[in-house]
Amino acid sequence: MSDHHPTGLKRWLFSTNHKDIGTLYIIFSIVMGIVGGAYSGMIRAQLATPDGGFLGLDGQFYNVVITAHGLIMIFFVVMPGLIGGFGNWFVPLMIGAPDMAFPRLNNISFWLLVPAITLVMMGGYIGSGAGTSWVMYPPLSSTLGHADMAVDFVLFGLHLAGASSLLGAINFITTIYNMRAPGMTFHKMPLFVWAMLVTAFLLLLSVPVLAGGITMLITDRNFATTFFDASKGGDPVLFQHLFWFFGHPEVYIMILPAFGIISHVISTFSKKPVFGYLGMAYAMVSIGVIGFAVWAHHMFTVGLHVDTLAYFTVATMVIAVPTGIKIFSWIATMWGGSVRFSTPMLFAMGFIILFTIGGVTGVVLANAGVDKILHDTYYVVAHFHYTLSMGSLFGLFCGFYYWIPKISGRMYSETLSKIHFWVLFIGVNILFFPMHFLGLAGMPRRYADYPDAFAGWNMVASIGALITLASTVFFLFILFHTLRYGKKAPANPWGEGADTLEWTVDSPAPFHTFDTQPRIK
Amino acid sequence: MLDFWEYIKKMFGMLHRSLALIFLVLFPVLGFCTEPEPWQFGFQDAATPVMEKVNELHTILLWVIFVIAVFVAALLLYTGWRFHEKRNPIPSKTTHNTLIEVIWTVIPVVILIFIGIPSLRLIYYMDKVDEPEITIKAIGHQWYWEYEYPEEDISFDSYMIKTADLKPGQKRLLEVDRPVVLPVNTNIRILTTSADVIHSFGVPAFGIKQDSVPGRLAEVWARITKTGNYYGQCYEICGMNHSFMPIQIKVVSREEYDQWIKEKGGKKAKADASKNNPTKL
Numbered sequence A: 001m002s003d004h005h006p007t008g009l010k011r012w013l014f015s016t017n018h019k020d021i022g023t024l025y026i027i028f029s030i031v032m033g034i035v036g037g038a039y040s041g042m043i044r045a046q047l048a049t050p051d052g053g054f055l056g057l058d059g060q061f062y063n064v065v066i067t068a069h070g071l072i073m074i075f076f077v078v079m080p081g082l083i084g085g086f087g088n089w090f091v092p093l094m095i096g097a098p099d100m101a102f103p104r105l106n107n108i109s110f111w112l113l114v115p116a117i118t119l120v121m122m123g124g125y126i127g128s129g130a131g132t133s134w135v136m137y138p139p140l141s142s143t144l145g146h147a148d149m150a151v152d153f154v155l156f157g158l159h160l161a162g163a164s165s166l167l168g169a170i171n172f173i174t175t176i177y178n179m180r181a182p183g184m185t186f187h188k189m190p191l192f193v194w195a196m197l198v199t200a201f202l203l204l205l206s207v208p209v210l211a212g213g214i215t216m217l218i219t220d221r222n223f224a225t226t227f228f229d230a231s232k233g234g235d236p237v238l239f240q241h242l243f244w245f246f247g248h249p250e251v252y253i254m255i256l257p258a259f260g261i262i263s264h265v266i267s268t269f270s271k272k273p274v275f276g277y278l279g280m281a282y283a284m285v286s287i288g289v290i291g292f293a294v295w296a297h298h299m300f301t302v303g304l305h306v307d308t309l310a311y312f313t314v315a316t317m318v319i320a321v322p323t324g325i326k327i328f329s330w331i332a333t334m335w336g337g338s339v340r341f342s343t344p345m346l347f348a349m350g351f352i353i354l355f356t357i358g359g360v361t362g363v364v365l366a367n368a369g370v371d372k373i374l375h376d377t378y379y380v381v382a383h384f385h386y387t388l389s390m391g392s393l394f395g396l397f398c399g400f401y402y403w404i405p406k407i408s409g410r411m412y413s414e415t416l417s418k419i420h421f422w423v424l425f426i427g428v429n430i431l432f433f434p435m436h437f438l439g440l441a442g443m444p445r446r447y448a449d450y451p452d453a454f455a456g457w458n459m460v461a462s463i464g465a466l467i468t469l470a471s472t473v474f475f476l477f478i479l480f481h482t483l484r485y486g487k488k489a490p491a492n493p494w495g496e497g498a499d500t501l502e503w504t505v506d507s508p509a510p511f512h513t514f515d516t517q518p519r520i521k
Numbered sequence B: 001m002l003d004f005w006e007y008i009k010k011m012f013g014m015l016h017r018s019l020a021l022i023f024l025v026l027f028p029v030l031g032f033c034t035e036p037e038p039w040q041f042g043f044q045d046a047a048t049p050v051m052e053k054v055n056e057l058h059t060i061l062l063w064v065i066f067v068i069a070v071f072v073a074a075l076l077l078y079t080g081w082r083f084h085e086k087r088n089p090i091p092s093k094t095t096h097n098t099l100i101e102v103i104w105t106v107i108p109v110v111i112l113i114f115i116g117i118p119s120l121r122l123i124y125y126m127d128k129v130d131e132p133e134i135t136i137k138a139i140g141h142q143w144y145w146e147y148e149y150p151e152e153d154i155s156f157d158s159y160m161i162k163t164a165d166l167k168p169g170q171k172r173l174l175e176v177d178r179p180v181v182l183p184v185n186t187n188i189r190i191l192t193t194s195a196d197v198i199h200s201f202g203v204p205a206f207g208i209k210q211d212s213v214p215g216r217l218a219e220v221w222a223r224i225t226k227t228g229n230y231y232g233q234c235y236e237i238c239g240m241n242h243s244f245m246p247i248q249i250k251v252v253s254r255e256e257y258d259q260w261i262k263e264k265g266g267k268k269a270k271a272d273a274s275k276n277n278p279t280k281l
């Protein structure tokens, strides 16, 4: 019997099964999403009205809240959800492999996240808490700005999260290179697998640079080195270069898997193969490559040489071209198709519209001259929440509704999930769109309190946050409803448009799949 | 070439202003403003040529991105409607069209070149001023600004006025006890650095934002064209009171500025005084 599996502790704690580990990642991502969302709620409550809103947090604790919010959402919600969760579940299924290449490594990758988040969370509450924001620039993050151990906790937590990502990346690369079913050449690989391959390479090349940077920060803090101490020959700006050499690829690490999911969903619900498949795959590759050469666009105000500003402006704008190719290819995939507005498709279309808005404001920010005015204002906050909080998050929900029949064996309710989509769509737009106005007017980021002129749009944003909160609670209900009352799902609930291998196995996918390798024509 | 860009800027400016008129009717604004306003949609009014140029470029960008975003959204929604399974039950199998793929690669490139040229010109224009007439230095501290007028041997600290101590008409979180005083229509060089963590010296109306990094001295410039009270804030997280170290700049006529320097006991003022009354020495 092929579906024999261990139970209890043996199944979940010592798991080496890619589906179980994927499920653990998804559960982890949802739980951390609630925690990170609680921090978002605190931010919007604090900023709802001038003078501390309903919370009246003091400046340091507010900084702790935004730091925790950023770190949790990036490292413990989006990455585990998209990469660890959907990546683990569907990369082996889509390439016809029985499991990941290194199942025990896979187990470690997941379980490292638990001590990682524990350390990061403790960093928020030890001493005065780590209020450095997620970028952790020294000297604010040095002993000068944070004398107690809080920042050390966060740094070690990030080291563990980084190790987890690195091991995961190695696993994905090995799996994708060596375990594709016979006949599945690179140019026949599903786009989600392409996305995960590029993502894994981005992780492999960028995370060690972050690890180097934070290690130097740890030794600066604890062992009297002075890498980032200007008074002793170091340079605080060096840290920013190291951080953003990681940080910029990181934003693509968070969006490329979503790109992959969107491609499959658009194709499935248009009953039409992806338009310009090779263009789509190599657009992601080129986004990944160029993504390593644009990092200093986060540093336009640190005092770079004017020629450097010019270079990074041009290089950053170039990324708009492959991104444009993706957007237009998605629309071209729908063109001529037979479009059905199921919930995953709504999320995919919402993704395209909102990611385009976040993308074009990115083009504005690419211009160093304009960015000097908008840098560290709410315009930037609006920009990256349109790409992440609407881009990556919509990608997560899109993947969730698309694949939950395969994962759980049960269908979600179309009515409930459509309500979820619309409430979320309206909520996030009311929440984040006014932030463009605040940023243009000059409101700085990471402020616990703001001049009264900014009160109006902040109130609107906080109302949007309430709506978003409502949609999130509703999503948890849908999750419960699906698992408890969902109709039994067939192997392929989506019909002829869904032509990747995961739809050839039963729903829920059995514990062991592809005992005999499928052949790709 | 130069005329072409001036023409483009003028076109966009006109388009923008005519639409801004609609907003003016909806949200009456009283002329030039030196501070952020409730329900503001765009930039603060430009008080320097740099900010005017930023504004011009941003106007072009705003229109370009507005058109792109509306185009993409409209195309997507139209495609979804036109090819809905009710209207188009049999899907086509087209997956390639070289011509259209070339078009949607080339057109974005053309658009990027179109915005790239004025953008690069702006970057070089903002960089430095050739002949600064006055130099001041802003030093970030946790959590206040220290200002120096090196040529005048003047320096002072500038703290935010706490909410409880505000006088009627003063702006919460923006007003300081000792504002910077600068003359109008003068090339001013602003140097900035920090004494502890990184801060950032930003004054939106001047088109200035420069990180104050310990161990580094960075330079920006401003030629302020209108007198008045301007406000800026710290734009780099610097700890507990990051929100509470505003910048206030009083821009006055050259005569008032000289008078202020004299009162402050500036070096030049002393020198001038000794020139006028040599016997007193």
Ligand SMILES: [Cu+2]
Residues within 6 Å of the ligand: A247, A248, A251, A294, A295, A297, A298
């Ligand atoms: Cu970036």
Ligand SMILES: [Cu+2]
Residues within 6 Å of the ligand: B198, B199, B200, B234, B235, B236, B237, B238, B239, B241, B242, B243
């Ligand atoms: Cu600050």
